[in-house]
Amino acid sequence: MTSTSGRTRMSPEGRREQLLELGTQLLSTRTLDEISIEVLAEEAGISRGLLYHYFGNKQDFHVAVVRRAVEQLVAIxxxxxxxxxxxxxxxxxxxxxxxxxxxxxxxxxxxxxxxxxxxxxxxxxxxxxxxxxxxxxxxxxxxxxxxxxxxxxxxxxxxxxxxxxxxxxxxxxxxxxxxxxxxxxxxxxxxxxxxxxxxx
Known part of the structure; x- marks a missing residue:
């Protein structure tokens, strides 16, 4: 991870991990339907286009977040x-x-x-x-x-x-x-x- 002009640049794996963590945090207080690509982009401070790079569509994003949430529950x-x-x-x-x-x-x-x-x-x-x-x-x-x-x-x-x-x-x-x-x-x-x- 490097920093350029005051902005943090993350590896693709690190960025995807960050977005998944944010998605599961949002899931604690919102329904799946309320967690859209737009909401996540706003919360993460990144463009929707970048999010679509990591998650092809809303359904793919929801699947990834649910998989992470279930993994966390099993671990907890x-x-x-x-x-x-x-x-x-x-x-x-x-x-x-x-x-x-x-x-x-x-x-x-x-x-x-x-x-x-x-x-x-x-x-x-x-x-x-x-x-x-x-x-x-x-x-x-x-x-x-x-x-x-x-x-x-x-x-x-x-x-x-x-x-x-x-x-x-x-x-x-x-x-x-x-x-x-x-x-x-x-x-x-x-x-x-x-x-x-x-x-x-």
């Missing part, structure tokens, strides 16, 4: 070094809840876009959810799953997918109105619901 909810599998699940859920709280508007629009017929956005969204659910089994391991009394089987994984969808719906609704349910209570109930559903 990464497991900690916690032995108890139920506590580990609650901690990861806590990170997820905090993410939704901080990025509520954009997150809800992402979920709606993924279910609204856009195949590319749905693929990215579903891949992110798949990674989050599969990670529960990978991190917990067979011993941890046995400790919970939950065998790792195709049927249990199917139920875990359902639990994940329920969790998302509950968290999104809870952020809008907590219905008197504390964050700690929410996390304990959601974490406890997974083995309860699997064993029902």
């Amino acid at each position: 909810t990464a497991p900690r070094d916690i032995e108890d599998p139920l506590e580990q699940l609650a901690v990861s859920l806590g990170a997820y809840v905090d993410y939704v709280v901080e990025n509520y508007t954009g997150y809800v629009s992402l979920v709606r876009a993924a279910s609204g017929g856009n195949d590319e956005l749905r693929t990215i969204y579903e891949a992110g959810r798949r990674a989050l659910v599969d990670r529960i089994f990978e991190v917990t391991g067979s011993d941890g799953m046995d400790a919970l009394g939950v065998p790792d089987s195709p049927a249990v994984r199917l139920l875990a997918d359902g639990w994940s969808a329920m969790t998302e719906a509950v968290v999104v609704a809870w952020v809008a109105d907590d219905h008197g349910l504390s964050r700690e209570d929410l996390l304990q109930r959601l974490a406890g619901a997974l083995p309860a559903i699997a064993l029902a």
Whole structure:
């Protein structure tokens, strides 16, 4: 990166990274539809033409921003070094809840876009959810799953997918109105619901 006449010149990779970061920041308080090439160009202080150089059109830009947002969510909810599998699940859920709280508007629009017929956005969204659910089994391991009394089987994984969808719906609704349910209570109930559903 060099500076000429008081202006910062970035490498193409660095500039694209900067624009993606700005896009995900905007997504925290705006819907996908509200984040246009024009808005990003204004926020970044660059021309629309330059943005079209990095992102061919609005759809390509939205896809790139959603992919980055999902990557951030997967990273933020990464497991900690916690032995108890139920506590580990609650901690990861806590990170997820905090993410939704901080990025509520954009997150809800992402979920709606993924279910609204856009195949590319749905693929990215579903891949992110798949990674989050599969990670529960990978991190917990067979011993941890046995400790919970939950065998790792195709049927249990199917139920875990359902639990994940329920969790998302509950968290999104809870952020809008907590219905008197504390964050700690929410996390304990959601974490406890997974083995309860699997064993029902």
